Amino acid sequence: MWVAWTVPAVWLLLAVIDRVVKRKGRQRYRLFLERYGLSVSLGRIQFYTNRVNHLLVRFSDFFPRRWLQAWFTVGVVIGLVLIPLSVGVLVFTLRSFIVSSDEEARDPLLVPVLPGVNLPWSQLVYFLVTIAVSGVLHELGHAVAAVSENVHIDGVGLFFFVMYPGAFVDLHTQHVTTLNSIQKLRIFCAGVWHNVIIVFVCLLALYCLPWILFPLFTSTQGAVVNGISKNSPVYNNLVVGSVILSVDGQSVHSKADWMALLSKISQHGFCANKSSLKRMYTRAVSLSLSGVVECCQNESLSDFCFHSSEPLWDTKKRYFCLNARKFTAGLHCKQTSDCLGKSVCLHPSLDSESRLFRISHVGSKDVIFVGHPMLLHQTISLTDYRPRINLFAFYRLPGVTETFLLYLISMSSALAILNSVPVYYLDGQWIFSAAVDTFFKDWSEEIRTKLTSGILMIGTVLLVLNVILGLTAVLNVNT
Template sequence: MLQTSWIALILGCWSSLYLLDAFLKTQPWSARRYMTFLDKTGFSVSVCQFRWYSTSLNRTFLRLAQWRPNFLRTWFTFGVFFGLVAMLLSVMLLTLMVFNTLTRETVENQVLTPIMPGVNLPASQISYYMLTLLVCGILHEFGHAIAAIREQVRVNGFGLFLMLIYPGAYVDLSSEHLQIISPMRQLRIYCAGVWHNFIIVLIGILVLFMYPWFLMPFYSTGYGVVITQVSENTAVSGPRGLAIRDPVTSVGGCPVTSVKDWNYCLTMSIREPSLGNCLPVSMISELDTSSKKKLDTDKKSAYIDCCNETSSTHLCFMYHTKKIPNNVYACLPARATTDRPICKFQSDCYAPNMEMSCVYPSVDNQTKLLRVIHGHKPPLLFLGHPLDLHYSVILSNYIPYSALIPVNLPYAIDTFCKYLISLSGALVILNVVPCYALDGQFICQGFIELTLRSTIPDKEVRDAIFSLSVLFGTVLLALNVIMAMWMLFVG
């Protein structure tokens, strides 16, 4: 239902924009002004697409192309070798994926996975996804533009577009100039985009490994975790619950120094029996508010509620003593009880000249009483399934030294780098495939002209080889996309 609402909202917005554009173009009182506005700004609207086109960046491309010409020549030559190797590896990889699917071999990791908001992309990460696509697209097209000017090919203009919800960029090159330069110079231009995408992947990996060092002056690590988000209307939200920026150092008596420790502690709290607290037997009798001190323990019930839900501050605990080996139940104040030392067995509780007992929460097997230490605030007592606590908060290993330092910055850097690596890498795999309308089509054409012109002088034969190669690449990519969509929605 949510996916349908998103689709309806997106189509409704695009339909409204398209109708508004058509209305302003056809009305006598607005047509001339509106068309003048579009010409000056470079904006244009079509079916499910919004574009911006400008020549204002041409001077920038020219300056960049004139910077260290020998270096740029070597730089884009490396891009040619990378593009050709990447094309071969991409075709082999996608062919292997089709072969494994047809032979029903297990495919653990799908190479191409369509990312669709509301299906496999959380709404909270749509901004990361769109920003990453825009950055990768701009740098990709910048590579084409700089390489084109470096090879004396005119750049007519640069543009951005939004198709449905997918942003992108494009560069308008002079086709006449492209056709008269040598195949090697063409390849430097065609391969520049995917070469820059590969560099983005390397930069993303480098930043992903290096950013913890850059954050050391602003964040502390290894002493706990910090809460970056708390889900609303949950057991841990509210004025007395957990809050953003709270540092968590312990949960259920288990020390927490990292998010990994947090997950481990919650996992162990699910697997292991509930821990107890050491109390003197005399104190238990004083604090007990249950009307029935000793309950029938012969009943095979999972747990006994001796408080009868009369107080939100008390909880039923069970214990035994030397005189009474069977379980005894007492309604005790939960906070005062859990402030006492933690115990797992009766033998863990000892005090000279005083009879001690380990009292355990009387709860069912799925429910746990967890004491969460979060900063200087009173500990949070969580009563429920540990998974509910796990899904109620988002944590980070980086605790800011000051309230002025963003608590979400490490998460934003980490998430953005991972999107850069995955999406820019995917653009490399897609664009180098010899498929119609992709860079791989022109890379394949340039490679054939470069290598076969001397051995196969007949241009019609070379064109036939090129057409067959592009047809094969198009079918191969289409099959992988179909398989990926099938795995997403059906498999």
């Protein structure tokens, strides 16, 4: 939890340096900030410019105005539909937490992302880039919609708040106030509408990924290792590019198969010829600190202790030190009756959480794994795609692409939900206010104002409670 004090300390230091330099009258520093539109405050660095305004106008003019207005009118419909849906999701989440006794049902929908807490540092770049892309395209929607309604753009900006990047568009307020409620809705709903489009495009890209990557990759055989941690128990057995074909005799066609097999794998025994075991039993039996029986005294990595559920010849002959690679190549069994002829069923001597099984992969001997299966999930990353050209960098491309798309879906969905809820200081405030003016224009302004204020207050409280719920869940998991 060092992030909890490091991040505030860094921001405090930056704010102090900014204040000290300004007080000492460093004119160059002030001119530098003004020239590049930079401002520094506690927890926030902002960049603001009007130099791209003409580019936004030229981009908007590239499309016929009628097309743009039709496009953003569809966005109004989507934005208005999302208001009750997003509020319903937040209410359902809050109700489930209060009423339900099922832990899975109590999981919050909106979970604050905290780097180093519930976001691995290895995923930080994905998070920062995708939230920035989602935010910029969100604001681009507002900007293009504003230009299509002849609203002047005073400027655009980027900011970094605590640990989160973002963007904003500064519209000319007087121009906006002269618009009718439908025109306002086109502008206010444009950001949410663009986030919905991002989600749809990314989902389509994920579905079409095998065809998109087809010229460079094939996805017809096994799951391909595209990353392996140095502390992985199979670090010396698998390498980047290894194609995994089976786990414990079960075929692996994709990384989904790999995960499913690891999550449900159970320990079974192996059939061995009874007569060949007479010379292999051992009397030298000891008990490890974890309560596991050990019978191999030579500490060989290739030998492992197996046992029969009942004595084979007398009361002491039930533990056998066998070569794991040779022995586990036999038939699987739960009990001796599962074996053929004069064979018996022997089980590996393990604790209740560990498993012994074989991992088959292309081009080398099977890997004999002993340990908790989830260690493999935590230390190996897989992809469904095998490069046609054997270059190291190519192995990571499908995984990077897929992860980027998934993060973009997550970030854009979150922005769409957050900005659809009628909440103060977010798009939902202006969307709901314009919607009330549109559908209840016959009501007095006083009634409309009271209705808007009441709903905004309820929505704000609802969102705050969900965020607190999510933050509490994150901190509880990591304590």
